[in-house]
Amino acid sequence: MSQDHFDFLVLGGGSAGYNAASLARKHVERVAIVDGSKELGGLCILRGCMPSKTLLYSADVLQLARESRKLGLNISRPQVDMAALHQRKLDMIADFAGHRRSQIESDRYHLFRQNGKLGPDRTVILDDGTQISADRILISTGSHVSVPDVPGLADVPFLTSDDILDLDTVPESVIVLGGGVVACELAQFLCRIGSKVIMIQRSPHILSDFEPDMAAVLEEALIDEGVELFTHTDIENIEPNENGVSVQFRQGHRAVIRQAQFLFNALGRKPATAKLGLEEIGIETRSSGHIRTNEYQMTSHPGIYAAGDCAGPHEIVHIAILQGETAARHSLGLEPMPVDYDKVLSVVFTDPQIASVGPSEETIRENLGDSLQIAEFPFSDHGRSMLMEARRGYVRLFSSSSDRKIHRAECVGRDAGELIHSMAVAVGTGATVDEIMKAPWYHPTLSEIWTYPLEDLAG
Numbered sequence: 371m372s373q374d375h376f377d378f379l380v381l382g383g384g385s386a387g388y389n390a391a392s393l394a395r396k397h398v399e400r401v402a403i404v405d406g407s408k409e410l411g412g413l414c415i416l417r418g419c420m421p422s423k424t425l426l427y428s429a430d431v432l433q434l435a436r437e438s439r440k441l442g443l444n445i446s447r448p449q450v451d452m453a454a455l456h457q458r459k460l461d462m463i464a465d466f467a468g469h470r471r472s473q474i475e476s477d478r479y480h481l482f483r484q485n486g487k488l489g490p491d492r493t494v495i496l497d498d499g500t501q502i503s504a505d506r507i508l509i510s511t512g513s514h515v516s517v518p519d520v521p522g523l524a525d526v527p528f529l530t531s532d533d534i535l536d537l538d539t540v541p542e543s544v545i546v547l548g549g550g551v552v553a554c555e556l557a558q559f560l561c562r563i564g565s566k567v568i569m570i571q572r573s574p575h576i577l578s579d580f581e582p583d584m585a586a587v588l589e590e591a592l593i594d595e596g597v598e599l600f601t602h603t604d605i606e607n608i609e610p611n612e613n614g615v616s617v618q619f620r621q622g623h624r625a626v627i628r629q630a631q632f633l634f635n636a637l638g639r640k641p642a643t644a645k646l647g648l649e650e651i652g653i654e655t656r657s658s659g660h661i662r663t664n665e666y667q668m669t670s671h672p673g674i675y676a677a678g679d680c681a682g683p684h685e686i687v688h689i690a691i692l693q694g695e696t697a698a699r700h701s702l703g704l705e706p707m708p709v710d711y712d713k714v715l716s717v718v719f720t721d722p723q724i725a726s727v728g729p730s731e732e733t734i735r736e737n738l739g740d741s742l743q744i745a746e747f748p749f750s751d752h753g754r755s756m757l758m759e760a761r762r763g764y765v766r767l768f769s770s771s772s773d774r775k776i777h778r779a780e781c782v783g784r785d786a787g788e789l790i791h792s793m794a795v796a797v798g799t800g801a802t803v804d805e806i807m808k809a810p811w812y813h814p815t816l817s818e819i820w821t822y823p824l825e826d827l828a829g
Contacts, residue, residue: 376402378698379494379504381486381646383474384412385687386678387510390694394506395478397702402504403474404494406485410474411467413512413679414687420466421535424459426555426719429562433595433721440759450563456538487647492673506673506701509661510694511646513639513679520547520637522608526615528633531556540564543630545617549576549601551718553636554588558720560634561597568598568628570619575601577718581731584724587763587782591722600626608633641680658682665708667697675701684714715794717787722763725790728778728797734768741772745823749783752822754814760784767793767803767823774802785816792817803827 377398380387383405395401409416428450435448475481482502486494493503515530517523529544534556542565546557549571561567569576569592575585576592576599593599603626605619614631641659648655654662654670660682667675677693679685692709700706712733718724728734735742746766749755763783769776779793796806807828811818 374500374502376400376480376502376504378402378506378508378701379404379502380508380510380694381405381488381494382412382510382512382678382680383407383410383481384510384512384678384690385414386690386694387508388412388470388474388694389691390508390510390677390698391479392473393695393698394702397704400480401478402480402482402502404482404484404486404496404502405474406483406497409467410471411463412470415466415470416463417532417535419687421459421463422531422552422555423719424462425455425535426559428455428458429559430721433562437759450540452538452540452563455563456536459535485645487645488651488653488674489647490651507675508667508694508697508701509643509646509669509674509676509680510678510690511642511680513685514642515635516638516640517635518637520605520608523547523635526608526610526633528615528635530635534560534634541632542566543614544568544632544634545570545615545628545630546634546636547605547617548636548638549573549578550636550638551577553634554592554718554720556634556636557597558592558595561592561595566598566630567596568630569600570603570605570617570628571599571601572603572605573601577724580716580718580724580726581780584726584780584782587722588718588720588724591720591762598628600628639679639685641682643680656682666700666706667693668700673701683711684716686714686716689714713794713798715790717790719787722760722783723781723786725781725786726779727790727794728768728776731768731778734778738768738770738772738777741770743769743771743827745769745826747819747822749819752816752819754816754818755784757814758784758816760816765789765819765823767820767827769803769827774804775800776803776806783816789817789819792820 377400378394379402380391381404383403391401435445438445484497489495531552540563544565546569557567575582577585603619603621607618615633616629618627661676663676667677675697677697678690712729715727746764749763750761766780768778776796781790811821
């Protein structure tokens with residue numbers, strides 16, 4: 371084997387690529403990682419999960435301090451120290467990125483700190499013209515911020531999630547375009563650190579990928595905290611002015627204009643595949659731009675796979691990891707484990723948090739028909755959440771009278787991202803209501819709230 375040929379090669383060393391390379395390296399000797407990004411580590415560590423959740427947790431603590439009188443405490447004048455907050459976030463990123471970098475730069479892999487373009491016969495042409503090849507290639511190049519065709523958006527300066535996560539001062543005012551997960555999480559963060567926040571969402575509800583009931587709870591919370599929220603809108607124009615930016619839009623028959631110091635484009639991301647040369651070698655993409663793959667993450671080109679944000683359908687780190695490992699397993703002739711998207715787990719780290727596991731409610735209703743059984747219970751009537759002054763939200767379970775299994779679970783409320791995992795185990799293993807009821811549930815805990823809908827379904 372020549373020195374420029376590898377058993378397994380990944381384009382992009384983020385979550386999907388690194389985990390695929392790690393698995394492959396346990397079975398083959400020559401594994402290459404091609405990554406020309408400014409920093410190694412991937413989106414999750416550098417500009418996604420870890421920095422955002424670091425900031426969001428600090429904002430949660432700040433809000434608890436502000437509401438301390440509800441708990442019989444007197445914490446005077448809690449406020450954000452942006453310099454300290456920014457530095458703590460940088461320290462967390464450095465810690466995680468340093469660990470990932472040391473792994474990627476180890477002698478277990480052949481690392482090329484360049485971008486690569488796909489060529490014929492499973493070759494990759496690097497920035498400096500060097501050509502390398504591999505028996506198996508995984509495309510895991512991630513995604514980048516999208517600039518959709520919104521009137522005026524391309525002509526005004528705007529902030530991205532990268533910019534929000536790198537703030538070391540508090541913006542006076544921000545208009546947030548979008549109502550997805552990133553928009554909601556960072557809009558609440560900005561509001562809590564002291565910015566005037568205006569959210570403009572096209573759909574009837576924020577979080578349009580979630581059930582309307584779930585979104586409605588968060589909408590109420592955001593409004594109560596001071597976010598000016600507009601849904602079901604149609605943007606007509608965006609233009610700069612002497613004080614920042616102005617957005618003109620319609621909400622029903624009403625014409626509205628809002629101005630702010632900054633504009634935050636939170637209208638989503640798109641696959642980072644433009645420079646890979648996909649068309650030249652016949653790799654098919656979907657209308658969304660995502661690389662088309664089968665259940666084993668195989669593309670339309672033999673021996674080339676895709677995983678993570680560039681493949682979709684979900685931009686979630688644990689899904690990217692599962693996809694990368696599925697691709698590696700299949701390409702190496704190991705037993706593949708395709709991702710079961712009917713058991714996808716989703717979490718939104720707002721306050722209240724939003725979490726769900728299982729197929730959508732629409733799919734559940736279609737599949738279960740008359741056998742569908744639904745039970746729910748509110749946080750406002752649950753002992754632990756009441757003493758925590760965390761009364762907003764509910765838990766909801768979907769089961770079937772025929773098989774007694776738990777097919778879907780929803781949780782909106784304090785620590786929903788933690789609480790959902792007990793039901794993720796149930797959905798993931800195909801457990802029945804009766805089996806889950808046999809588990810011990812400690813009192814008083816937040817997790818105990820699941821026992822109430824479980825009892826209703828058991829009865």
